[in-house]
Amino acid sequence: MKFSPNRRHSLIAAAAAAALGLIGTNAAAQKKYGPGASDTEIKLGQTMPYSGPASAYGTIGKLHAAYFKMINDSGGINGRKINLISLDDGYSPPKAVEQVRKLVEQDEVLALFQTLGTPSNSAIHKYVNAKKVPHLLLATGATKWADPKNYPWTLGFNLSYQAEGQIYAKYLLKNKPNAKIAILYQNDDYGKDVLKGVRDGLGAAAAKMIVAEATYEVSDPTVDSQIVTLQGSKADTFINITTPKFGAQAVRKAYDSGWKPLHIINNVSASVGSVLTPAGLDKSVGLLTLQYYKDPNDPQWKDDPAMLEWRAFMGRYYREGDPKDAANLYAYLTAQTMVQILKQAGNDLTRENVMKQAANIKNLKLPLLLPGMGLNTTPTDFFLVKQGQLAKFTGSQWELFGEVLSTSD
Amino acid sequence: MTNNKDVIRRNALSRGQLIGLAALLAVACVLPFVVSNYRVFQLTLTLVYAIALLGLNMLTGYNGQISLGHGAFYAIGAYVAAILMDKFGVPYWLTIPAAGAVCLAAGFLFGLPALRLEGLYLALATFALGVAMPQILKYKGFEHWTGGVMGIVIVKPEPPEWSGLSQDRWLYFVVLVCLVAMFVIGWNLLRGRIGRAMVAIRDQPIAAQAMGVNTAMVKSLTFGVSAMYTGIAGALGAIVIQFVAPDSFNVFLSITLIVGVVVGGLASISGAIYGALFIQFIPNVADEISKAAPWAIYGVFLLLFMYLMPTGVAGFIRIVGGRLRQRRMR
Numbered sequence: 113m114k115f116s117p118n119r120r121h122s123l124i125a126a127a128a129a130a131a132l133g134l135i136g137t138n139a140a141a142q143k144k145y146g147p148g149a150s151d152t153e154i155k156l157g158q159t160m161p162y163s164g165p166a167s168a169y170g171t172i173g174k175l176h177a178a179y180f181k182m183i184n185d186s187g188g189i190n191g192r193k194i195n196l197i198s199l200d201d202g203y204s205p206p207k208a209v210e211q212v213r214k215l216v217e218q219d220e221v222l223a224l225f226q227t228l229g230t231p232s233n234s235a236i237h238k239y240v241n242a243k244k245v246p247h248l249l250l251a252t253g254a255t256k257w258a259d260p261k262n263y264p265w266t267l268g269f270n271l272s273y274q275a276e277g278q279i280y281a282k283y284l285l286k287n288k289p290n291a292k293i294a295i296l297y298q299n300d301d302y303g304k305d306v307l308k309g310v311r312d313g314l315g316a317a318a319a320k321m322i323v324a325e326a327t328y329e330v331s332d333p334t335v336d337s338q339i340v341t342l343q344g345s346k347a348d349t350f351i352n353i354t355t356p357k358f359g360a361q362a363v364r365k366a367y368d369s370g371w372k373p374l375h376i377i378n379n380v381s382a383s384v385g386s387v388l389t390p391a392g393l394d395k396s397v398g399l400l401t402l403q404y405y406k407d408p409n410d411p412q413w414k415d416d417p418a419m420l421e422w423r424a425f426m427g428r429y430y431r432e433g434d435p436k437d438a439a440n441l442y443a444y445l446t447a448q449t450m451v452q453i454l455k456q457a458g459n460d461l462t463r464e465n466v467m468k469q470a471a472n473i474k475n476l477k478l479p480l481l482l483p484g485m486g487l488n489t490t491p492t493d494f495f496l497v498k499q500g501q502l503a504k505f506t507g508s509q510w511e512l513f514g515e516v517l518s519t520s521d
Numbered sequence: 522m523t524n525n526k527d528v529i530r531r532n533a534l535s536r537g538q539l540i541g542l543a544a545l546l547a548v549a550c551v552l553p554f555v556v557s558n559y560r561v562f563q564l565t566l567t568l569v570y571a572i573a574l575l576g577l578n579m580l581t582g583y584n585g586q587i588s589l590g591h592g593a594f595y596a597i598g599a600y601v602a603a604i605l606m607d608k609f610g611v612p613y614w615l616t617i618p619a620a621g622a623v624c625l626a627a628g629f630l631f632g633l634p635a636l637r638l639e640g641l642y643l644a645l646a647t648f649a650l651g652v653a654m655p656q657i658l659k660y661k662g663f664e665h666w667t668g669g670v671m672g673i674v675i676v677k678p679e680p681p682e683w684s685g686l687s688q689d690r691w692l693y694f695v696v697l698v699c700l701v702a703m704f705v706i707g708w709n710l711l712r713g714r715i716g717r718a719m720v721a722i723r724d725q726p727i728a729a730q731a732m733g734v735n736t737a738m739v740k741s742l743t744f745g746v747s748a749m750y751t752g753i754a755g756a757l758g759a760i761v762i763q764f765v766a767p768d769s770f771n772v773f774l775s776i777t778l779i780v781g782v783v784v785g786g787l788a789s790i791s792g793a794i795y796g797a798l799f800i801q802f803i804p805n806v807a808d809e810i811s812k813a814a815p816w817a818i819y820g821v822f823l824l825l826f827m828y829l830m831p832t833g834v835a836g837f838i839r840i841v842g843g844r845l846r847q848r849r850m851r
Contacts, residue, residue: 203768205769209762209763235763
């Protein structure tokens with residue numbers, strides 16, 4: 113059997129031990145329970161779009177349930193079984209408010225885990241912070257989830273959009289300091305978030321280096337005219353902050369028009385299947401993007417032990433899930449992180465301590481992250497994922513290059 | 522014929538009905554004190570939906586005009602309340618009539634051209650409105666007001682000190698008072714001359730015109746009043762949820778409202794309450810029965826309701842009540 117739970121468990125145990133060592137011993141001493149925790153059970157809650165426009169993401173919640181079943185089958189966390197109550201919000205903010213109130217007030221969960229979507233999380237943001245319920249590992253990349261000063265109970269998971277923009281900017285400053293940059297971005301919070309990251313990363317050089325900016329609306333049919341405008345600016349570098357449909361259009365147009373700049377496409381649109389294939393794989397050669405976890409479709413990880421372990425899990429506990437869907441790998445990572453937080457909390461399972469542990473993750477090296485990467489938080493820094501590695505498209509796959517980059521370098 | 526009888530019968534409430542209503546109101550007043558805040562919140566939402574459903578029922582049930590876009594008026598009401606509170610610091614209770622007025626005007630204006638459309642064609646025209654609304658709310662030009670995709674977070678109103686209630690219970694009573702007021706207004710409107718004109722236009726438009734009913738005016742006004750009810754519900758809903766965003770008001774909301782009207786009972790005032798209970802609680806029940814296919818379960822519920830109660834819950838109760846009375850007379 114290729115599946116080797118022992119190895120993974122020893123890894124997590126080692127990480128947990130290391131983390132416990134760092135945060136001291138005050139957590140382990142006596143048993144303390146907040147709402148949703150007992151000698152036998154840890155109750156977590158989440159809302160997921162099992163129905164509605166974003167129902168494709170529902171697989172994340174299903175994978176969590178499967179993962180916690182595996183944890184429970186092997187004895188749970190310190191003998192306590194995880195009980196994940198996962199409710200459908202249909203990607204509708206009012207429904208999310210109702211369901212989260214049910215989870216907090218009626219089911220009395222210890223913490224919320226991976227509530228999905230920027231609109232739904234925006235709707236519950238104030239409420240959970242007023243109720244002081246840990247609102248952990250949100251499945252959205254908006255930067256506002258890392259604001260410990262104003263929202264000390266909310267901590268997101270994804271590499272934030274701003275961090276991604278910053279990393280691109282730092283790469284350019286170092287490797288192409290005379291770049292003339294053109295930027296295309298989607299005119300909403302997501303697009304502006306990435307743009308802000310790029311500007312912050314460039315710092316004083318931004319005014320000189322950015323020679324053109326263009327925006328589009330989600331309702332626009334194409335971005336062809338924007339590409340032509342940007343090309344007219346004589347830029348030699350193109351940062352492409354778009355969602356998949358527009359990403360594909362921009363890649364194709366930038367190539368067909370003969371512009372051929374150094375083309376950076378953001379992670380949102382880096383999918384080989386849904387963006388680069390429709391744009392034309394030959395036209396995508398040389399694209400750059402940022403990744404932070406292993407891509408299940410990437411042949412270089414085919415025999416990677418972590419990937420084999422994940423596939424074995426998929427085959428055993430989540431057979432109906434699609435092993436080509438990166439969302440299932442993402443969900444696995446987030447569930448592992450949650451388990452780590454709960455292990456760190458030891459026998460002090462109060463909401464305060466769970467939040468404290470979530471804000472004290474020290475270099476958690478999950479094997480499905482890219483090699484060399486670790487997850488870190490501190491009480492003043494709620495950006496869990498701060499690192500990524502650039503990858504270049506070869507015509508058939510993304511090839512990682514350079515070293516792991518982070519926003520703090 | 523039956524409809525005429527209905528109208529006449531509703532002209533006055535019998536003593537039994539009055540006692541029943543008083544008892545219902547008493548239960549509604551006591552209920553929030555015996556359940557948790559979360560349940561109070563759900564009940565408040567139910568009352569909000571009931572107001573919206575009454576509005577839609579005037580249009581669809583009494584006047585026979587099908588609207589698949591009432592979610593848009595709900596959204597307008599919600600945004601009026603949110604923008605007034607967030608940008609202008611208007612107290613929450615003042616935003617409710619404001620939302621009603623804006624929606625009355627919007628509904629009346631939309632109703633004017635829509636008059637040329639009958640039945641399914643009107644349904645499609647309103648559907649267009651419902652589909653368009655979320656994207657209109659995201660429009661860049663309005664972003665300063667609407668907050669774009671990110672929506673607006675509203676501060677939950679504090680209950681006055683003399684009440685000694687929690688926020689949720691206070692809001693429940695605010696909504697309950699609105700509901701009672703709106704129902705009394707609706708009842709007066711529907712049992713009188715205008716109500717009869719509305720029903721006449723639905724059943725026999727040509728005869729109604731021949732009798733001197735100003736069909737165009739009544740239809741547009743009905744549309745306006747219906748939108749006003751829905752808008753007031755939208756404003757209350759926004760205050761209760763404390764958040765508005767375009768994604769809250771997609772076309773499914775419009776469909777949900779029409780489902781509520783039909784399940785509750787067309788052309789029935791009390792039907793609005795039954796319909797609201799259905800649209801508030803059945804999706805939750807369905808989600809509890811099956812995570813994999815909550816909407817399939819919901820569909821089964823809907824089919825059962827339609828087969829067992831083809832005239833809606835209100836119609837079903839009326840039939841059962843009638844049978845009981847007949848039996849007693851024998």
